Amino acid sequence: MVLFRVSPNLLSATLLMALCVLSTALHGQSQDPQIPKHERIVPDPVQPKPFTTVVTRRTPMYTVEFRSEDQLTQHDRLLLADAEASIAEHAGFAGLEYQQSSWIYRQIVCPTFPNHLFLRYTRNNGTGDMSVFSASIPRNGEGRVRIVPILKRGYSLFSPAPINALTISAFNHIRAEEGETANSDWLGNALCYAALAGSQPQIRPPDAEPAVHKPIPSLTAVMDVETQTHGMQVLRFDDAAARPHPMEWSMTFTRQGKLIKATHRPASMMTVNPASQKPAVSRTWPVPQSGQN
Template sequence: MVPFRISSVRFIPTLLVVACVLAAASLQSQDSGPSKHDRIVPDQVQPKPFPTTAIRQTPLYTVEFRSADQLTPQDRLVLADAESSIAEHARFNGFEYQQSNWTYRQIVCPAFPNHLFVQYTRNNGAGDLTIFSASVPRNGEGRVRIVPILKRGYSLFSPAPINALTISAFNHIRHEEGETANSDWLGNALCYAALAGSRPEILPNDAEPALHKPIPALTAAMDVELQTHGTEVLRFDDAAARPHPMEWTMTFTYQGKLVKATHKPAPMLAVNPAPQTSAVARTWQVPQSGQN
């Protein structure tokens, strides 16, 4: 058998060609991919559920309360159709709704155009005040919901602003409303406070002070925390609250769910105008585990 041989003269140039190809490939790989010493800058995460650049839908810095005779004909029909359901939910929550001395007023929240909000009150004198709010979907997509506030002068379960039932009802309302609910962060905060029994007022910084009116230029801010899921914290001071101004704080997840709501006496040390745009007071990136 004749042994198979490769000429060394031909083999050496072949090795040189292969070596050059491998070297070029190595350099290309180093150029295209980061080394272990390179710091990867993550893509900027857009705040949600409330965009930070959106212009508010309405120049009003407060929700509006309308008496029963100020309801539009369309809203009267919506309320009449929901009356039996409201009565059923009210009785389920322990309210003596069958009695006749109830009055109501509409809570107008521009951030929730697909819902009719009504606050019912029964006043039997000092220390005997009963209040609850009702949410009725205007487009039929959703159901009637009740927010208990006071029963004969006492808070049910826990104060309505921090009550888990209030938070749950508000999340359902936002879900029923759809993307429209995310258009106005301050409108969401004010509407939540109104449904929980407050009558919040925030005035622009050019408002004229008047007797029995809140001082102008109250604080309102949205803080954004960017992390894996992210949160947005809405804060505002309500000077119309009695007997003293109150500071409201609401925390939303990236998916738009309200997870926490608090209110406490406001220090009112700083006076800042409520912004026309969704200004971010503080924005920061939270480092992940193992990162510097």
């Protein structure tokens, strides 16, 4: 076998030539105006969660329907009879004196939660002496009976129900029991939460005609996606039917579908006066029409 020895000078010259060629090629490439210096990659848009904006709403209504006791279906009557003992037990723990007579109830119809029967219980002992609570009964047997205390003899239990941590916790459990169906309608979630917390929410349609001295909401309904806070979604609407004045509701959800905050305060209002020549003004974000969400 013959061994070849390479001169050190020759090796150094070869490496120097290779480096010159590479440097020239890179310099020429950087001067080429057709090749961008920095390639910018635009990430795919992040889809909003837990609520989407493209799914058709389950109902075009902007209110939550309340039905009287005699309007319950036979199936719901049987469901309520089975849950009566649990409702009495939970109401007793909250000190609501459920065993006493004169309680009446109405059904809260929330199409977004078809797997639950919601009821509003009321006992009116006269001016300033009213007790109210909501009850949730799972229809498919997956879950448990829950109540949301609202008023005890005219006073809020713990803190006002719309912002109470117990109300928020009960609603999160209901959503978890309902499954993915609960995410089908963001406005339906907002309205149902308000109903369970003691309101009978009604949103004035965007084309409602203002009347003299009749206040109208400056905001109808909106879903904001707060990208700066990990994509949390904030649902807001003005309850035009609240008394003694319209109320603004706000609910903040994480992308995992958990409600973490709820607020309830007087809505920002405008009044149309007879002498005014200015048209009624409404902020943007109208209530989604049927076919939108």
